[in-house]
Amino acid sequence: MISNYLKLAIKVLGRRTFFTAISLFGISFTLMVLILLSAFIDAEFGNHQPLTQKDDMVFLERAMMKLIVQDTTWEVDSLRLDGNMVYDSTMQVKDITTSTSTASAGYYLCNNYLRDVTGAVNYSFYAPSRTFDLFIEGKKLTFNAIYADAAYWQIFDFSFSHGRPFTKQENDNASQIAILSTQAARNYFGSSSNAVGKFLELDGKQFEVIGIIKKLKNAKPFVSADVYLPLQTINPMAINQDNLLGTFEAVFLANSEKGKADILASLEQKAKQIPLPNPEEYNNLYLKGTDLLGRYALYVLPISDNNYDKAKKVFLLITISLLLLFVLLPTLNLINLNVSRVMERSAEIGVRKAFGAHSGSILMQLVFENVILTLLGGIIGYLLAYIVLYLVNDSNILGEIVLQFNTTIFIYSILICLAFGIISGLLPAYRMSKIHIVNAIKQHQI
Amino acid sequence: MIQLKEVSKVYQTKTIETTALNNISIQVSSGEFLSIMGPSGCGKSTLLNIMGMIDEPSSGKVTISGQSISNYHSKALARFRNQKLGFIFQSFHLINELSVIDNVELPLIYRKTSARERRKMAAEALEQVGLKNRMKHFPGQLSGGQKQRVAIARAIVGKPGIILADEPTGNLDSVMGAEIMDILLKLNKELGTTIVMVTHDETMAQKTHRLIRLFDGSQVQ
Ligand SMILES: Nc1ncnc2c1ncn2[C@@H]1O[C@H](COP(=O)(O)OP(=O)(O)OP(=O)(O)O)[C@@H](O)[C@H]1O
Numbered sequence: 217m218i219s220n221y222l223k224l225a226i227k228v229l230g231r232r233t234f235f236t237a238i239s240l241f242g243i244s245f246t247l248m249v250l251i252l253l254s255a256f257i258d259a260e261f262g263n264h265q266p267l268t269q270k271d272d273m274v275f276l277e278r279a280m281m282k283l284i285v286q287d288t289t290w291e292v293d294s295l296r297l298d299g300n301m302v303y304d305s306t307m308q309v310k311d312i313t314t315s316t317s318t319a320s321a322g323y324y325l326c327n328n329y330l331r332d333v334t335g336a337v338n339y340s341f342y343a344p345s346r347t348f349d350l351f352i353e354g355k356k357l358t359f360n361a362i363y364a365d366a367a368y369w370q371i372f373d374f375s376f377s378h379g380r381p382f383t384k385q386e387n388d389n390a391s392q393i394a395i396l397s398t399q400a401a402r403n404y405f406g407s408s409s410n411a412v413g414k415f416l417e418l419d420g421k422q423f424e425v426i427g428i429i430k431k432l433k434n435a436k437p438f439v440s441a442d443v444y445l446p447l448q449t450i451n452p453m454a455i456n457q458d459n460l461l462g463t464f465e466a467v468f469l470a471n472s473e474k475g476k477a478d479i480l481a482s483l484e485q486k487a488k489q490i491p492l493p494n495p496e497e498y499n500n501l502y503l504k505g506t507d508l509l510g511r512y513a514l515y516v517l518p519i520s521d522n523n524y525d526k527a528k529k530v531f532l533l534i535t536i537s538l539l540l541l542f543v544l545l546p547t548l549n550l551i552n553l554n555v556s557r558v559m560e561r562s563a564e565i566g567v568r569k570a571f572g573a574h575s576g577s578i579l580m581q582l583v584f585e586n587v588i589l590t591l592l593g594g595i596i597g598y599l600l601a602y603i604v605l606y607l608v609n610d611s612n613i614l615g616e617i618v619l620q621f622n623t624t625i626f627i628y629s630i631l632i633c634l635a636f637g638i639i640s641g642l643l644p645a646y647r648m649s650k651i652h653i654v655n656a657i658k659q660h661q662i
Numbered sequence: 663m664i665q666l667k668e669v670s671k672v673y674q675t676k677t678i679e680t681t682a683l684n685n686i687s688i689q690v691s692s693g694e695f696l697s698i699m700g701p702s703g704c705g706k707s708t709l710l711n712i713m714g715m716i717d718e719p720s721s722g723k724v725t726i727s728g729q730s731i732s733n734y735h736s737k738a739l740a741r742f743r744n745q746k747l748g749f750i751f752q753s754f755h756l757i758n759e760l761s762v763i764d765n766v767e768l769p770l771i772y773r774k775t776s777a778r779e780r781r782k783m784a785a786e787a788l789e790q791v792g793l794k795n796r797m798k799h800f801p802g803q804l805s806g807g808q809k810q811r812v813a814i815a816r817a818i819v820g821k822p823g824i825i826l827a828d829e830p831t832g833n834l835d836s837v838m839g840a841e842i843m844d845i846l847l848k849l850n851k852e853l854g855t856t857i858v859m860v861t862h863d864e865t866m867a868q869k870t871h872r873l874i875r876l877f878d879g880s881q882v883q
């Protein structure tokens with residue numbers, strides 16, 4: 217019986233080329249978008265090096281200082297009571313923020329106050345925002361640099377194709393050594409395989425290359441750079457001045473959810489205790505930590521006051537709505553298409569029932585047709601996604617992000633296909649299977 | 663074979679009530695060729711559909727081979743229709759997406775018949791209506807007369823005891839109509855198939871064993 221349904225479905229789909237083509241286009245396009253989207257989400261939020269420990273990380277990407285003054289206002293109410301005027305005055309005290317400054321943390325702040333954060337089992341300070349211009353054979357190259365301490369290489373698990381990360385000792389000694397990305401090594405030395413041991417000139421100083429890291433799957437600015445240098449080789453001004461704000465970020469590693477909460481609380485606590493050098497300028501310091509998602513959300517949605525929680529909520533809301541839109545619209549469209557297609561076939565269904573088909577077999581037949589159609593659309597969508605993925609990766613549209621298929625995405629897309637096929641087929645099929653034979657046959661004659 | 667006892671059919675819409683059949687009692691015997699005539703809208707199709715159990719009467723009793731029908735949606739009734747009845751419609755109702763032979767096989771799909779057996783039976787049925795050479799064609803490639811012959815092949819492929827034909831020649835010219843009529847007469851004579859046919863053609867009706875005339879839902883002859 218099943219093979220009958222199969223054959224029948226293939227025959228019907230093969231003969232109704234126009235309808236089949238339209239449905240296939242809709243299904244394959246939707247599935248392609250879904251597959252690409254999940255590949256993108258996987259690249260951005262999946263567990264990939266160097267962010268395998270991302271779920272245990274708390275970032276302090278910026279610090280905020282405010283000058284808050286108290287504003288006092290008096291209000292006087294008067295009313296007549298028993299023939300006398302009664303005056304009632306209230307004093308209102310309001311906090312008013314008169315100026316705000318938000319920036320990365322200064323090394324002074326990190327070094328003096330953030331080394332004993334509760335809940336942190338490891339931590340790293342790094343400065344991700346420096347660029348260098350390099351000249352090689354008359355050509356100018358611009359390198360993004362990250363200054364990092366030794367713990368950086370423990371928290372972010374980069375994989376090295378050649379060489380090694382630098383040690384605490386090398387950082388403390390301000391050794392002039394560098395780690396390059398594969399692409400940077402290629403651009404500068406022509407090849408990444410023989411770069412270790414060679415020297416790189418940055419701002420007139422020679423740095424020995426000690427390691428090459430493999431191409432990253434995602435391009436977060438705090439891990440993606442052309443060159444990584446020991447933190448202590450940074451301009452001494454950046455380390456020695458006693459500014460609370462500066463160019464540094466801190467990342468703390470917890471080993472539990474509670475640890476992460478402790479870190480957040482500890483940072484807020486510390487912000488209140490740290491003495492402020494110039495209270496007339498700023499009299500309040502805020503240190504708000506965040507996880508990766510919050511960081512991402514605030515980057516995409518500029519919400520004031522570093523409100524990570526709000527940013528996360530809005531971000532998730534927008535993302536889920538978009539996803540729903542992407543899935544819901546085509547599903548509704550498909551159901552609609554199916555309803556009209558099945559209605560059009562009411563005469564056929566009436567005839568089948570007159571010749572002895574019962575409701576169950578009509579239902580099976582129609583759902584079968586739809587599942588085959590969606591699976592076919594799924595295959596096409598998958599191929600399309602594959603091509604687009606290749607083009608996207610090849611053209612570097614997404615910068616350093618590398619989109620990849622994996623088995624999870626594959627299984628999900630097959631499940632999505634089946635769900636699509638059954639949901640969009642079941643409703644019209646059910647209605648049709650219950651149709652009154654005489655009415656079904658008559659409808660055709662009008 | 664088919665027995666209708668005091669059958670009525672009333673269509674109830676929001677504003678009006680139409681009595682399509684009014685208290686009809688008919689008995690069709692096995693091997694009989696019966697024709698039904700009457701002006702348009704008098705209830706001929708309704709009567710035929712009730713005899714074929716694809717429509718439910720508002721009141722009265724339908725008995726087929728001694729069994730009365732209670733549930734019109736049961737699997738058992740579907741199986742009964744599949745094995746004992748064959749339908750021929752005025753506008754053919756072939757499935758355009760299926761080839762001629764696949765169309766003819768349709769009733770057998772709902773039986774436990776092997777694919778090879780189905781092919782063989784369908785080919786035989788097509789031979790009976792003289793269309794063996796058109797097996798691989800699609801309905802869109804056939805003339806009206808050929809389409810109706812395919813529909814007859816589909817109605818007889820399962821060797822049903824009863825064939826119900828609603829104006830089978832209504833959409834055909836007189837030559838083709840006569841051909842179709844000959845096939846039906848032959849079926850009735852050679853295989854003993856019981857046939858009930860609605861027609862507007864007096865000469866065709868005269869060729870059958872018995873003629874029933876309807877007027878406004880009531881039997882007048
Ligand atoms: N679904 C329906 N709803 C309401 N009235 C209906 C319905 N089907 C049929 N009727 C009415 O029932 C009456 C009988 O219809 P029927 O189709 O049986 O006539 P007929 O004799 O076959 O006519 P024709 O020769 O035109 O085919 C008609 O008056 C028709 O309008």
Ligand SMILES: [Mg+2]
Nearest residue numbers: 706707708828
């Ligand atoms: Mg009629």
